[in-house]
Amino acid sequence: MKTVATLGGAIGAALGNDISFSAGCIRDPVPLPFPDEAEMLGNVSLRRRREFGWGRHHAREALRRLGFAPVAILSRDRAPLWPSGVVGSISHSSSDCGAVAGLSSNVLALGLDIEDHEPLESELLPIICTPLEMERKEWSRSCVGPKLIFVIKEAVYKSYAPHTGEFLDFQDVIVRTDDTIGSFEANVINHDKPALFGSRIIRGIYLQFEDGFLALSARFSDA
Numbered sequence: 700m701k702t703v704a705t706l707g708g709a710i711g712a713a714l715g716n717d718i719s720f721s722a723g724c725i726r727d728p729v730p731l732p733f734p735d736e737a738e739m740l741g742n743v744s745l746r747r748r749r750e751f752g753w754g755r756h757h758a759r760e761a762l763r764r765l766g767f768a769p770v771a772i773l774s775r776d777r778a779p780l781w782p783s784g785v786v787g788s789i790s791h792s793s794s795d796c797g798a799v800a801g802l803s804s805n806v807l808a809l810g811l812d813i814e815d816h817e818p819l820e821s822e823l824l825p826i827i828c829t830p831l832e833m834e835r836k837e838w839s840r841s842c843v844g845p846k847l848i849f850v851i852k853e854a855v856y857k858s859y860a861p862h863t864g865e866f867l868d869f870q871d872v873i874v875r876t877d878d879t880i881g882s883f884e885a886n887v888i889n890h891d892k893p894a895l896f897g898s899r900i901i902r903g904i905y906l907q908f909e910d911g912f913l914a915l916s917a918r919f920s921d922a
Contacts, residue, residue: 700909703795703813710799713882713904714917717805721760722797722813724910725749730756733771750796754789758798761787765800778861788857792911799915807896808918810858810903812850815911819846827852827869829888837876843912847905848874854914855885855901863893881905885916 701709707720729752732740740751758779759769765785773780781787787800788811799811825833827849838847851874856867871889876882887899895901896918903916 700907703797703908703910703913706906706908706913709906710904710915713880714915715919717919718799718801718809718917719761719764720797720799721757721764722795723753723757724794725753725791725796729753735771735773739773750791753796754791754798757796758787758789758800761798761800765802786861788854788915790853790857790913794910795908797913801917805920806917807920808858808862808901808916810854810856810916811913812853812857812915813911813913814846814850814853817846818844819849823849829870829873831873837874843905843907847876847912847914850912850914851876851883851885851903851905851916854903854916858901858903858916858918859887859895863895865892867892876905883914883916 703722710720729749732752732755736755755772758772767782770782779789784803785800786803786806786809787798788809789798790811790813792813792815795813797813799809801809824845832848838845852869852872855872860866871887871892872885873888875884882904885901901916903914905914
């Protein structure tokens with residue numbers, strides 16, 4: 700089975716070459732952050748330093764593949780602040796880390812979530828899934844299981860919040876999946892929440908790899 704580092708081709712084939720992806724395992728030695736990043740990070744645990752260091756490393760690699768020089772990537776409310784002309788997202792599990800970036804001239808929003816294989820605890824199901832999702836067991840056709848809904852919704856939230864200034868709860872979104880091609884469609888059903896660039900539908904893909912799986916939501920300017 701593929702590792703997370705090898706998924707760039709599948710992502711490009713599904714969503715187009717306007718999106719750049721870089722990923723790999725979290726390990727030592729940790730890539731050094733830029734000085735401004737180190738100052739922002741402060742005195743944190745070794746685990747957090749690893750996650751941050753590798754996250755920024757893959758973010759810069761994704762930017763390099765789009766033609767951008769290496770830059771510090773600071774954050775606000777733990778959301779990365781990308782260079783002008785770029786949208787992107789960073790995510791990590793306990794063992795893997797990745798980043799995705801796209802040119803804002805064509806890509807309006809991106810959200811990436813990477814998770815380990817550990818199954819979702821049964822008591823979390825009614826928190827993560829809406830009653831309709833529970834009834835139709837949307838995840839039943841996927842080998843990922845109920846955690847599929849979790850990873851998709853996390854990806855959707857990460858594409859939604861930076862552009863709307865609003866945070867979504869799990870019950871604010873309902874998901875439909877197509878396991879034959881590994882795609883999803885998420886509908887923001889809470890009408891107290893704003894639409895994302897004029898639409899309540901957010902689409903994306905999900906992929907399995909050796910140590911886990913990921914979901915990537917994307918909104919394009921021509922959608």
